[in-house]
Structures are given as C-alpha cells and as structure tokens.
Amino acid sequence: MHDLVRSNKRRSAALVVGFVVIVALVGAAIGFVVGNGPLFTIIALAVSGAIAFASYWKADAIALRVSRAEPADPQQYQRLHNLVEGLCIAAGLPKPGVYVVDDPAPNAFATGRNPDHAAIAVTTGLLDKLNRVELEGVVAHELSHIRNYDILVSTLAVTMVGAVALLSDMAIRMMWWNGGRVSRRGDRADSGNPLAYVGFAMLIVAPLLAKAMQATISRSRETLADVSACQLTRYPPGLISALEKLQDDTTVTHSASTATAHLWIEQPMSGVGDSGRLQGVHKLFDTHPPLDERIALLREL
Numbered sequence: 308m309h310d311l312v313r314s315n316k317r318r319s320a321a322l323v324v325g326f327v328v329i330v331a332l333v334g335a336a337i338g339f340v341v342g343n344g345p346l347f348t349i350i351a352l353a354v355s356g357a358i359a360f361a362s363y364w365k366a367d368a369i370a371l372r373v374s375r376a377e378p379a380d381p382q383q384y385q386r387l388h389n390l391v392e393g394l395c396i397a398a399g400l401p402k403p404g405v406y407v408v409d410d411p412a413p414n415a416f417a418t419g420r421n422p423d424h425a426a427i428a429v430t431t432g433l434l435d436k437l438n439r440v441e442l443e444g445v446v447a448h449e450l451s452h453i454r455n456y457d458i459l460v461s462t463l464a465v466t467m468v469g470a471v472a473l474l475s476d477m478a479i480r481m482m483w484w485n486g487g488r489v490s491r492r493g494d495r496a497d498s499g500n501p502l503a504y505v506g507f508a509m510l511i512v513a514p515l516l517a518k519a520m521q522a523t524i525s526r527s528r529e530t531l532a533d534v535s536a537c538q539l540t541r542y543p544p545g546l547i548s549a550l551e552k553l554q555d556d557t558t559v560t561h562s563a564s565t566a567t568a569h570l571w572i573e574q575p576m577s578g579v580g581d582s583g584r585l586q587g588v589h590k591l592f593d594t595h596p597p598l599d600e601r602i603a604l605l606r607e608l
Contacts, residue, residue: 326471331352334348370416370570374416374563374567376408376428377406378405379406387429390446391427398451400422404426404427406427407430412556414563415446416572417570421458429442441545441549444540444547445549445572449572450536461528475511526595530596533604543608553598554599559575571595573595
C-alpha cells in the first residue's frame with residue numbers, strides 16, 4: 308500500500324512538470340508559426356502561471372458554484388456532519404466545508420487548495436442510496452483527497468489544460484485572421500521553414516495531449532484515495548459496497564461538467580465504458596479507472 312502511495316505521488320509530480328513543458332512547447336510553436344518564438348514562449352509561461360495562480364485562490368468556490376452545491380444544514384444533514392467530524396478527528400484534519408448537491412445520481416467530490424481551505428460535497432442521491440458504513444467510506448475517500456493534497460494537483464492540472472487550450476486556440480485564430488506570417492494574397496514568409504509546420508501540428512495535438520495527461524493524473528489519484536480511505540476507516544468492505552452501488556447505478560450526474568468531471572468519486576458523465584473500435588482511445592481520456600478495477604484492488608487489501 309505504501310509503495311502504491313509513493314508511486315502515485317511521484318507520477319503526479321512528473322505529470323505536473325510535463326504540463327509546464329507542454330505549455331512552453333505551445334509557446335514556442337506559436338512563435339514558429341506566427342513569428343518570434345522566444346517571446347511567445349515567455350508569454351505562454353506567464354499566461355499559464357497567471358491562470359494557475361488565480362485558480363489556486365478561487366478553485367473551490369468556482370467548483371462548488373458550477374456544481375450548484377449548497378451548504379449542508381447541520382440539523383437537516385446531521386448524519387453527514389457527524390461522519391465528517393469523526394473522520395476528520397481520526398485523520399487529524401480540520402473540518403472542511405460540507406455541501407450538498409441536489410442531484411439524484413449518487414456521487415461526491417472534494418475541492419480546495421489545502422486542508423485548511425477545503426470543502427466536500429455529496430449529492431442527495433448519495434445520501435438516499437448509501438447506508439452509514441458506505442457513506443463513511445465515500446466521505447473518507449474525499450477526505451483522503453484533501454489530506455493527500457490531490458485537490459491542489461487536480462486544480463493545477465485543470466488550469467494547465469485550460470491554458471494550453473486557450474493559447475492553442477488563440478494562435479490558430481491569429482493565423483486564420485492573418486495574425487501571423489500569412490499574407491492576404493496567400494503568401495507565407497517562411498513557407499520553407501519546416502518548424503512552422505511542426506509548430507502548427509503542435510497547436511493541434513497539444514490540447515489533446517494535455518487532456519490525456521489530466522486524465523492520467525485523475526486516475527492515479529483516485530486509486531490512491533481509495534487505498535487511503537480504507538486505511539482511515541479500517542474497514543474496506545464499506546467503501547467496496549459503496550463502489551458496487553455506484554457501479555450498479557447508471558444515473559448521469561447532471562450537476563457535473565467536463566471541467567469538474569475528474570473531481571467526483573465516480574466518472575459522472577455519460578458515455579463511459581465504450582467497448583467499440585475506439586475503446587483504447589476513449590480510455591486515454593477517462594478521468595477515473597473502471598470501478599471493477601478499483602473494487603478488485605480494494606478486495607486485496
């Protein structure tokens with residue numbers, strides 16, 4: 308278990324560094340396509356840094372608002388508050404903000420920048436369909452995300468993906484509207500420079516590559532949180548039973564979006580489990596490992 312924890316932490320750190328490299332390459336690609344490579348590389352890094360810094364402070368509020376989460380009333384949701392408080396004492400964590408999302412699909416997520424500024428949200432469907440032991444396993448999973456600083460890693464991943472997509476889109480629009488080396492008469496100043504073609508290809512591939520890397524980070528952190536949750540509750544069957552119920556439930560989480568999909572305990576969007584010819588391609592962008600694999604791993608603990 309400890310080997311798995313260390314392996315996932317190293318992988319996540321390497322992937323975050325990879326995002327920075329991709330952003331720098333996108334900046335250089337813009338330079339090759341529209342001119343002045345070093346300048347655009349610096350601009351790309353500055354823009355991505357500014358986006359990451361801004362989201363660091365506001366990520367939790369944005370995620371909660373997008374998901375339509377409301378503060379959980381201590382009287383109405385007393386069981387939930389008691390579970391969170393008890394597990395926080397066991398984990399040595401400050402109690403995060405507790406929120407409820409009015410959605411019939413059973414799901415939950417954690418967000419924030421650190422344990423002192425964090426929040427967890429559960430759907431009404433989760434509260435209705437899970438018993439106390441199962442709910443404890445899910446809450447422990449989300450608190451593990453907070454304790455392991457997964458919420459910060461996930462936030463940085465999202466902002467880096469957004470920065471890559473924004474910069475790539477901006478560069479392509481500049482080319483389309485004659486912002487670079489393309490004249491209105493169809494002439495290209497550096498048409499013989501192969502780096503210009505490489506740069507254009509990079510602008511197309513980079514957002515897809517960044518999205519795949521984001522999904523890889525999410526998958527590794529989900530596995531780590533499952534193991535950490537069982538370590539916290541000392542009762543793997545609770546989380547196993549909860550995941551089995553989530554596996555049997557096919558309700559789509561309408562409060563989720565592609566921007567927040569990786570935050571939830573289960574893949575919230577429809578179209579999961581495609582077994583067609585492009586199954587391998589689809590798996591590259593899955594934000595969660597298959598539930599049957601997660602359950603099988605927990606059974607071995």
